[in-house]
Amino acid sequence: MISALKIKQTGSRFWVDRISTTWMLAGLFFILVVPFAIFLGLLIKALPLLYDQSLWAILSGTEWSPMRGNFGFLPFIVGSVLVTVLAVCFSAPTSLMAAIYITQFAPKRFLKLVHPVIDILAGIPSVIYGVWGVLTIIPLVAGLASWFGISSTGYSILAGGIVLAVMSTPYVLNMLIEVFRSMPIGLKEASLSLGSTYWECIKHVLLRKGLSGILAAFALGVSNALGNTIAVLMVVGNRVQFPSNVFEAGYPIPALIANNYGEMMSIPLYDSALMFAALLLFVMVTFFNFASRYFIQKYEV
Amino acid sequence: MNRKSLEEQFFRRLTQLTTVLLFVVLTWIIATILYRGIPAMSWDMITKVPQGGFYFGKEGGVLNAIIGSFYLAGGATLCAIFVSLPVALFMNIHLVKYQSFLTRIRLLLDILWGVPAIVYGAFGFTLMLYFGLRASLLAGIITVAIMICPIMIRAMDEVLRTIPRGLMEASYSLGSTRTETAFKIYARKALPGLTTAVLLALGKGIGDAAAVLFTAGFTDYIPENLLQPTATLPLSIFFQLSSPIEAVRERAYAAAIILTVIILLFSLTGRGISTLYKKYSANGND
Numbered sequence: 001m002i003s004a005l006k007i008k009q010t011g012s013r014f015w016v017d018r019i020s021t022t023w024m025l026a027g028l029f030f031i032l033v034v035p036f037a038i039f040l041g042l043l044i045k046a047l048p049l050l051y052d053q054s055l056w057a058i059l060s061g062t063e064w065s066p067m068r069g070n071f072g073f074l075p076f077i078v079g080s081v082l083v084t085v086l087a088v089c090f091s092a093p094t095s096l097m098a099a100i101y102i103t104q105f106a107p108k109r110f111l112k113l114v115h116p117v118i119d120i121l122a123g124i125p126s127v128i129y130g131v132w133g134v135l136t137i138i139p140l141v142a143g144l145a146s147w148f149g150i151s152s153t154g155y156s157i158l159a160g161g162i163v164l165a166v167m168s169t170p171y172v173l174n175m176l177i178e179v180f181r182s183m184p185i186g187l188k189e190a191s192l193s194l195g196s197t198y199w200e201c202i203k204h205v206l207l208r209k210g211l212s213g214i215l216a217a218f219a220l221g222v223s224n225a226l227g228n229t230i231a232v233l234m235v236v237g238n239r240v241q242f243p244s245n246v247f248e249a250g251y252p253i254p255a256l257i258a259n260n261y262g263e264m265m266s267i268p269l270y271d272s273a274l275m276f277a278a279l280l281l282f283v284m285v286t287f288f289n290f291a292s293r294y295f296i297q298k299y300e301v
Numbered sequence: 302m303n304r305k306s307l308e309e310q311f312f313r314r315l316t317q318l319t320t321v322l323l324f325v326v327l328t329w330i331i332a333t334i335l336y337r338g339i340p341a342m343s344w345d346m347i348t349k350v351p352q353g354g355f356y357f358g359k360e361g362g363v364l365n366a367i368i369g370s371f372y373l374a375g376g377a378t379l380c381a382i383f384v385s386l387p388v389a390l391f392m393n394i395h396l397v398k399y400q401s402f403l404t405r406i407r408l409l410l411d412i413l414w415g416v417p418a419i420v421y422g423a424f425g426f427t428l429m430l431y432f433g434l435r436a437s438l439l440a441g442i443i444t445v446a447i448m449i450c451p452i453m454i455r456a457m458d459e460v461l462r463t464i465p466r467g468l469m470e471a472s473y474s475l476g477s478t479r480t481e482t483a484f485k486i487y488a489r490k491a492l493p494g495l496t497t498a499v500l501l502a503l504g505k506g507i508g509d510a511a512a513v514l515f516t517a518g519f520t521d522y523i524p525e526n527l528l529q530p531t532a533t534l535p536l537s538i539f540f541q542l543s544s545p546i547e548a549v550r551e552r553a554y555a556a557a558i559i560l561t562v563i564i565l566l567f568s569l570t571g572r573g574i575s576t577l578y579k580k581y582s583a584n585g586n587d
Binding site: 013014016017020021023024025027028030031032034035037038041042044045093094095097098100101102104105106114116117119120121123124125126127128129130131132134135136166169170173197198199200202220223224226227228229230234254257258261274275278281282285286288289290293294 | 305306308309312313315316317319320322323324326327329330333334337383384385387388390391392395406408409410411412413415416417418419420421422423424426427428431447450451454478479480481483484501504505507508509510511514515535538539542553554557560561564565567568569572
């Protein structure tokens with residue numbers, strides 16, 4: 001193996017090397033500590049609430065009235081899950097279809113053309129998507145609701161789901177394109193040479209071979225959607241309730257945290273509850289990320 | 302036509318339609334923002350801070366938020382570079398022999414990348430309380446720096462990974478230390494890619510609202526030192542949009558254009574640099 005040659009143990013070069021290596025190590029240590037620091041920091045802040053009520057009572061409680069000390073998180077968990085599920089239902093099939101078209105059917109230069117566009121779209125801040133949602137999706141959803149005979153302001157779970165779906169599509173699409181592009185060309189050639197049509201080859205070979213990668217991309221889309229704050233906050237309505245249909249308002253966890261930071265210091269346990277919400281979000285998203293990254297790494301080998 | 306080719310045609314058309322639909326929607330977003338924002342756009346928007354009665358539709362602009370965003374994202378990016386560059390170099394030079402350890406570090410960084418901004422915001426808030434800080438530019442910078450560090454390290458790492466191993470061997474064989482190899486060979490060779498990584502992180506820092514909600518506060522003035530609160534563009538858009546007054550909402554759309562243009566400029570610059578990089582690199586595959 002190669003390694004740095006033994007240099008003279010004195011002199012400026014030696015000391016520069018020593019100091020910079022220490023600095024690098026310190027940086028690495030710092031970044032490795034961050035996730036644990038986040039977990040512990042939020043946990044310590046959330047402890048007063050956990051001492052006061054049992055974990056199960058908090059997670060399954062349905063009543064949210066900070067003034068009376070009731071912190072039931074179930075409406076928020078339900079809100080988060082509903083918005084995320086809707087978002088994935090919209091974005092998963094669309095991005096999969098688009099990825100198949102872009103990588104399999106379309107001419108090569110089309111990919112070259114759209115790749116930068118997708119990249120740029122993935123970088124647009126979520127507040128912009130929120131503005132768009134307020135301007136176009138809200139009236140659309142309100143109209144749709146009245147068509148179904150339900151009165152709705154448009155600020156609803158459905159609006160949140162649509163905005164999130166549009167937002168996470170470039171992100172998921174990017175990963176799906178990578179999945180399809182990294183598939184060995186020989187597989188496709190073998191399948192086609194056995195007389196399959198293009199679609200049969202995609203359906204039976206590529207989708208099967210890429211399944212874990214595709215699922216992982218979807219899972220990353222889910223964790224992206226779970227944690228999104230501003231765009232959802234702007235369109236979802238923010239009412240503490242169990243929505244009975246998708247045209248009603250909901251209240252996902254990130255919106256809860258963002259909306260109440262102003263008043264949390266004045267009510268006992270309120271700040272603790274919000275930090276618990278952040279901790280809950282952190283644990284959920286990290287779990288999802290971990291599972292999907294694990295799949296990707298396994299798949300890449 | 303038999304069933305097989307019917308199915309083929311059907312799915313070919315379906316996937317094509319979906320792709321077209323997708324790009325129509327995404328163009329629609331940009332078009333909506335432009336259409337609603339341009340009428341409210343004025344020179345005052347980018348040259349003036351909010352005057353008295355700004356939030357009732359009177360005089361003023363969002364200069365406080367533009368400058369605040371640049372201070373915040375710029376400061377955070379500078380801080381993040383001081384951690385990210387050494388770590389990325391360390392991973393690719395000192396740790397290059399320990400592949401399984403490296404895989405684990407990368408997994409951890411990827412997971413950190415995926416942690417929602419609002420969680421970083423809440424964490425920054427607890428840090429802020431711990432150190433007795435108030436909502437200020439400094440607290441915002443620290444929070445955003447922690448948030449963009451993983452992004453920057455991973456992006457730099459992807460660039461450094463492509464540098465051929467032979468360069469390292471050549472450098473060692475000439476008697477240089479690992480530090481010299483890192484900063485004089487690797488960092489220089491990868492400079493365009495590293496710049497792209499920094500721009501990526503900068504764009505994330507500017508566009509994010511959730512992380513600074515707790516930590517940076519909001520003000521109508523341009524901050525004069527690190528301990529004053531600062532406004533940011535995304536939050537400014539958000540606050541103006543929740544106003545009941547039409548004229549104020551109009552200006553939120555204009556501010557949204559400003560933010561979009563800033564982000565587009567950053568990502569296009571990043572793209573331009575990496576295209577240049579591909580053109581001038583000696584071997585095509587790095």
